[in-house]
Amino acid sequence: MDCFIGTKYILVILCILCVILIDSSNAASSTSYNVVKFGAKPDGKSDSTEAFVNAWKSACSSLVPSTIYVPKGRYLLNAINFRGPCKRKVTFLNGGTLVAPEDYKVVGNSGFWILFNRVDNLVVSGGKLDAKGVGFWNCRRSGKNCPVGARTMTFNWVNNLVVSGITSINSQLSHLVINTCNNVMVRNVKLIAPDKSPNTDGIHVENSNGVTINGCTMQTGDDCISIGDATYNLFMSNIKCGPGHGVSIGSLGQKVDEKGVENVTLTNAIFSGSDNGVRIKSWARPSNGFVRNVLFQNIIMNNVENPIIIDQNYCPNNQGCPGQTSGIKISEVTYKNIQGSSATAEAVTFDCSPSNPCQGIKLEDINLNFKNKAATSSCNNIGGTSNGTLVPESCLLN
Ligand SMILES: *[C@@H]1O[C@H](CO)[C@@H](O)[C@H](O)[C@H]1NC(C)=O
Ligand SMILES: *[C@@H]1O[C@H](CO)[C@@H](O)[C@H](O)[C@H]1NC(C)=O
Numbered sequence: 001m002d003c004f005i006g007t008k009y010i011l012v013i014l015c016i017l018c019v020i021l022i023d024s025s026n027a028a029s030s031t032s033y034n035v036v037k038f039g040a041k042p043d044g045k046s047d048s049t050e051a052f053v054n055a056w057k058s059a060c061s062s063l064v065p066s067t068i069y070v071p072k073g074r075y076l077l078n079a080i081n082f083r084g085p086c087k088r089k090v091t092f093l094n095g096g097t098l099v100a101p102e103d104y105k106v107v108g109n110s111g112f113w114i115l116f117n118r119v120d121n122l123v124v125s126g127g128k129l130d131a132k133g134v135g136f137w138n139c140r141r142s143g144k145n146c147p148v149g150a151r152t153m154t155f156n157w158v159n160n161l162v163v164s165g166i167t168s169i170n171s172q173l174s175h176l177v178i179n180t181c182n183n184v185m186v187r188n189v190k191l192i193a194p195d196k197s198p199n200t201d202g203i204h205v206e207n208s209n210g211v212t213i214n215g216c217t218m219q220t221g222d223d224c225i226s227i228g229d230a231t232y233n234l235f236m237s238n239i240k241c242g243p244g245h246g247v248s249i250g251s252l253g254q255k256v257d258e259k260g261v262e263n264v265t266l267t268n269a270i271f272s273g274s275d276n277g278v279r280i281k282s283w284a285r286p287s288n289g290f291v292r293n294v295l296f297q298n299i300i301m302n303n304v305e306n307p308i309i310i311d312q313n314y315c316p317n318n319q320g321c322p323g324q325t326s327g328i329k330i331s332e333v334t335y336k337n338i339q340g341s342s343a344t345a346e347a348v349t350f351d352c353s354p355s356n357p358c359q360g361i362k363l364e365d366i367n368l369n370f371k372n373k374a375a376t377s378s379c380n381n382i383g384g385t386s387n388g389t390l391v392p393e394s395c396l397l398n
Contacts, residue, residue: 030065033058035075042073044099049078060086060119067091070127074099079110079150084119084158094127094166100150104135108147108172118157126165129153133172137197149173149199155181164188174201175220184211190218195243197221202244205231207259214238223248224274229289230259239269246276246304249291251314253282253328258289265295270302277307277338280330282353284313285320287327294333301340301347307368308335310382312353326353334362342368347375348392350382357381361396364388 033055036042040051052068052075059066065088073096082092098114100107107113113131116122131152139146152171155161159182167190168175175191178184186203193200202218205211206228217240218224224241227234227249241247247266252258271277278296282289301307310330315321330352347368352358361384368375368391379395386394 030067031059031062032067032069034069034071036071040070040075042071042075042096044074044076044097046076047078048075049080052077052080056082059090060084063087065089065091067093070094070096070098072096076101077114079107079112080114081112082114082116082119084117086119086121089121089123090119091123091125093125097128097130100131102132102135104133104139104172105147107131107150108136110150111148112154113150113172114153116153116155116158120159122158122160123162123164124153124166125162127167129166129168131168131171133170133193133197133200136172140198151175151177153177155179155184157181159183161185162187166190167192169193170197171200173199174204174226176203178203178205178208178211180206181208182210184208186211186213186216188215190216191220192218193220195219195221201226202241204228205234207231209233211235216240218244220244226250227261227264228252229261231261231264233263234265236266237268239266240272241269242272242274242302242304244274246271246274246279246306248276248279248281249294250279250281251283252289252291253285253287253326256287256327258287258328260290260292262290263293266297266299267295268298270300271304271307272302273304273343275305276309277301277304278309278335279306280310280333281314282312282326282328282330283321284315284324284326284353286324289327290329290331291333292329292331295336296334296338297336299338301338301342301368303341303343305343306347306349307340307342308338308348308366310350310352310358313351325355327356328353329356330358332360333358334364335366336362336364338365339367340369342370342375345370345376346378348377348395350377350379350395352381354381357383359383362386363390363394363396367391
């Protein structure tokens with residue numbers, strides 16, 4: 001008790017100091033909008049959507065930087081669209097839990113649950129998101145006619161974005177989507193859904209430039225991070241993935257006209273019990289897209305089914321692609337210092353396009369075992385070089 005009170009006083013003093021510091025360093029000081037003052041109810045039962053929208057409108061039109069503050073408690077939110085552009089920087093500071101309605105159809109018909117749209121200079125920080133996806137997954141598994149489903153938190157056309165300290169559980173579809181954004185930092189987020197929950201990707205990045213993802217944990221039913229077309233300069237570090245389908249560039253090349261993926265780095269990652277480790281995947285269809293300048297390094301694999309894989313013959317249900325080859329050109333991909341255990345005998349699978357072989361692939365210091373013995377590798381239509389320790393032996397052609 002003493003300790004608790006002591007800590008409390010210290011926190012109060014720190015807060016006062018903080019406020020003084022911020023006030024004195026900011027000639028135009030910032031304002032704060034508490035959603036409860038706008039009528040939000042922290043009971044998890046009353047619909048707080050309108051209160052959040054009204055708090056957003058005030059913050060977004062503020063002439064000084066503003067904060068939307070969500071205090072402790074559970075807030076029931078319907079599909080909600082935080083629309084920009086805003087006048088100044090907006091911070092969405094969540095100290096509570098946002099919950100979706102029990103009935104999955106309510107947000108499932110809109111495609112999104114929490115959407116930030118055309119907002120520049122945005123910070124979204126803290127709190128928990130519970131999309132209550134179980135009913136939606138059950139619907140999909142039963143093969144019934146289901147709504148399209150909702151992504152938990154989507155950012156469309158956002159420049160200068162920081163997302164930090166968020167925990168998201170049981171998304172209907174992807175947890176976090178970065179779409180058509182520039183200069184983004186995602187840090188210290190935890191994304192959780194059960195293994196085998198359908199299409200619950202962790203983070204999906206698409207059509208975006210300059211995205212950094214650091215210190216994130218994904219335990220989910222689909223890709224931990226999936227990377228779509230027109231993604232440039234993506235830097236991922238300190239990532240924990242599994243269960244899940246790994247970090248995947250693609251699927252690319254479903255369409256003929258694509259803009260390509262360039263400059264992707266994943267460094268310092270641990271994959272545990274995931275279906276894949278690092279994957280590049282494209283449809284076996286004509287396309288003018290490409291993947292180039294990719295670095296996967298300092299990675300530990302724990303019992304991963306396909307630790308290293310390029311699959312350019314993706315053709316689900318054999319529809320729209322049989323007999324065709326992928327137009328996606330894959331080049332300058334480096335795999336460096338990747339170690340650990342594979343859950344299948346073949347730890348390295350390179351299945352590139354017969355019409356567009358992978359080029360400039362590099363392997364350096366790879367050590368992957370299956371049941372404590374050297375794993376195997378397979379190569380189709382691929383050229384590159386290797387050096388350092390190589391277990392399995394390289395099958396690349398120089
Ligand atoms: C990829 O990185 C290189 C080297 O830093 C840079 O010159 C190039 O512009 C980047 N590509 C894109 C599409 O930003
Ligand atoms: C592999 O080759 C690169 C240059 O191509 C070199 O920097 C590196 O030290 C080599 N690694 C080993 C383990 O030989």
